[in-house]
Amino acid sequence: MANVTFASITKQFGTVKAVDDVSFELADGEFVCLLGPSGCGKTTTLRMIAGLEQPTSGRISIGGEDVTDAKPKERDIGMVFQDYALFPHMTIEANIAYPLKVRGVGARERAARAAEVAASLQIDQLLARRPGQISGGQQQRTSLARAVVHKPRVYLFDEPLSNLDAKLRLEARSFLKHLQRELGVTSIYVTHDQAEAMALADRVAVMDKGRIVQIGPPLEVYHRPATTFVANFLGSPPMNLLPVRLEGDAFHAGPLRVDARGFADRLRGVAEGSELTLGLRPEHLRLGGEGDEWTVPGHVYAVEPLGPESLVTLRVGEGLVTARLFGDEAPQVTGDARFAFDPKNLHLFGADGRRIQVP
Ligand code: ATP
Secondary structure (H helix, E strand, C coil): CCCEEEEEEEEEECCEEEEEEEEEEECCCCEEEEECCCCCCHHHHHHHHHCCCCCCEEEEEECCEECCCCCHHHCCEEEECCCCCCCCCCCHHHHHHHHHHCCCCCHHHHHHHHHHHHHHCCCHHHCCCCHHHCCHHHHHHHHHHHHHCCCCCEEEEECCCCCCCHHHHHHHHHHHHHHHHHHCCEEEEEECCHHHHHHHCCEEEEEECCEEEEEECHHHHHHCCCEHHHHHHCCCCCCEEEEEEEECCEEEECCEEEECHHHHHHHCCCCCCCEEEEEECHHHCEECCCCCCCEEEEEEEEEEECCCEEEEEEEECCEEEEEEEECCCCCCCCCEEEEECCHHHCEEECCCCEECCCC
16 A cells, blocks of 8 residues: 655745645545646655655655655655656666666566657657767656656656657656556656646645645536635636626626626625625636626637637736637637626635635
8 A cells, every 4th residue: 555644744944934734645546736836835745755855844654654754765656856867877778777677677577668668658769878868858758767667656756747848748648647547556746737737637736835725636626726826727728817896786897797696695694895706717708799698798809719719818807808719710709799608607706715605
């Protein structure tokens, strides 16, 4: 069993609290992505699990065994960090096979396993070269291959695909997803790419300023974001957030007026005059007309055709609101226009940025 427990972990660097009282538990075989902006504490969290950084307080255990004070090599962890740390004097093949060599696997099997993983990551043409003779993206894939060539108790990944171009990145992502299903190794994966987190994770933990703001299955975090921060971090483009004031039976913001009568359940206990935020995902907006009851009116700012879909952005008061419209043809809209939406898709956040739930 290789469940990982992170109990009330804090890491302080001088006056900076890089990780602030974080607790979570991964089940054996679970894949969790730590997602958040630069500097939110993702790498520090990973380094503490690897044993490369000592927590200021709190305990870490792997497989039920407290490893807080254990050395990195006693933890049986496979790591892929941003700096690839390849052995410069060894061939790519020897680099990839290294974890097998230190575990006493024979030369023939080492070569076969290295070749197999290298082929999956499209670096099998490079096995005879040395790290100095391949590109940064190829080095990153070599580092990934070296980590996954054997089966440790836990994998730790820190932005392992960050140096790959868009196409290779998608291919390597599919490879990782496939590998995860095949090997079932408990994994913690750091990224600031929300699509990568959504695609790979059993659960996504969204971090901000050293804390986990929300942890849950990707679609739950996507459809029920706990805060405006989470709502704005997931989705491409992210959720539209409109600051409004509750007045009478409507939400108001400049010329925008959205009927609030359908939200009595959620607005119970919310005072008249409260500053709130309305959230609408781009895919929940469509072009509307006078006959639509729930609309956001504005002025066309940009139309971006993307092939199977188009992004249409309206200027609404001081802000911009973007819709993802599906269909091969980009809509021909100019001047004043309005987006329509179904009220069941409207997210409501309070003045503190927290989601307002039906009680
Ligand atoms: P990125 O996505 O940019 O890699 P991150 O979320 O991984 O960011 P961390 O590297 O964990 O963030 O850093 C969290 C905070 O701790 C940052 O404010 C960072 O400046 C600080 N920090 C990290 N390592 C150290 C260190 N060795 N000494 C001092 N401060 C540090």
